Amino acid sequence: MPTASMTATNLYLSDLAPNTTQSEIRAMTVACAAVDGINLAQGVCDTDPPHPVVEAAIAAIRSGHNIYTRLDGIAPLRAAIAQKFATFNGITVDPDREVLVTSGATGALQAALLALLNPGDECLVLEPFYGYHVSTLRSQRVVPVIVPLDAPDWILDLDRLDAAITPRTRAIILNSPSNPSGKVFSQPELELLANFAIKHDLFVFTDEMYEYFIYDGARHRSIAALPGMAERTITISGFSKTFSVTGWRLGYLAADARWLPAIGYFHDLTYVCAPSPLQHGAAAGLLALPTAFYEALAVEYQTKRDELCAALTHAGLTPSIPTGAYYILADATRIPGVDAKQKARKLLADTGIAAVAGSAFFGNNADGTNRGENLLRFCFAKKSAELEEACHRLDAYGL
Known part of the structure; x- marks a missing residue:
């Protein structure tokens, strides 16, 4: 009788599947939930709908x-x-x-x-x-x-x-x-x-x-x-x-x-x-919804952007000031870690704040290096109280 291993030769993953991994955005969301942290990783936009x-x-x-x-x-x-x-x-x-x-x-x-x-x-x-x-x-x-x-x-x-x-x-x-x-x-x-x-x-x-x-x-x-x-x-x-x-x-x-x-x-x-x-x-x-709704949206989020950028600056994580969207790329050089993934997890462990490794948004160079390894992405599409708490923790992290 043929064994299972002999008859299952057509049962294998596709060519694509072995090279796929869970996105860092979702991975950090899971890691954040495990420590009941503040999720500035995923752009869930948890503000109230109109x-x-x-x-x-x-x-x-x-x-x-x-x-x-x-x-x-x-x-x-x-x-x-x-x-x-x-x-x-x-x-x-x-x-x-x-x-x-x-x-x-x-x-x-x-x-x-x-x-x-x-x-x-x-x-x-x-x-x-x-x-x-x-x-x-x-x-x-x-x-x-x-x-x-x-x-x-x-x-x-x-x-x-x-x-x-x-x-x-x-x-x-x-x-x-x-x-x-x-x-x-x-x-x-x-x-x-x-x-x-x-x-x-x-x-x-x-x-x-x-x-x-x-x-x-x-x-x-x-x-x-x-x-x-x-x-x-x-x-x-x-x-x-x-x-x-x-x-x-x-x-x-x-x-x-x-x-x-x-x-x-x-x-x-x-x-x-x-x-x-x-x-x-x-x-x-x-x-x-009138035009004023969309104008107010931009005003509200610019205020949140400025609040988070100030906290990141105080924490020694110099931000690149965005002109649009609701994410900030910040310099994570001061955080220990061999790469951006480790830096993101170190920040989560130290502050309870989840960010995304910058390497998730860059391709690898010919020598295998990645331009995002000293960057983290933070999302400021949060309710005001939670964003304020995140900024408070970042301020303390900068001391």
């Missing part, structure tokens, strides 16, 4: 909106998203042919990549990068090509971008405002990127999730609004951060009508549709 959003979702559940929607989302939400794109982003889209409501921005990116790129294609990724962007590319056998930006202001080097182009380059991922650096790309930088994409005939996947979190008089701009870019840009955003509903997993994208049916197919294949009653909540938010 009242109209919550009440409309509850009303939708009670009214029976608990079944599948169209794969591209309910009509009122798609119409509200199209209006928002027109007034805020300067992008004209057809709500029936060019808007897709998705299961989070991660679902939007996954479906768009499946629809538009092939295994072996290359996609340029600006560094520091959001790790889920790179991991999603790799999960689809698309090759991420890392292009570093120059610290401390994360300046774009067009020559470096040109040098990264190969015959297999098909796309570039843009994230503005950026997680983790908080960089907001300026109009001249976006024009350079647009001309670059047109010159090399590239798709642009742009993650604009933090578009309302803008500070110091900066302004969010969408690259799809530039001449010649609408046809090649997939603009991704969502409600997780703006409405403080990260657990709802509700995002959206805009794409040219040529691409949307294929993107919608792959989103339907994986998710069927975004959660029905929550779509009604998001639609109510877009329709009911």
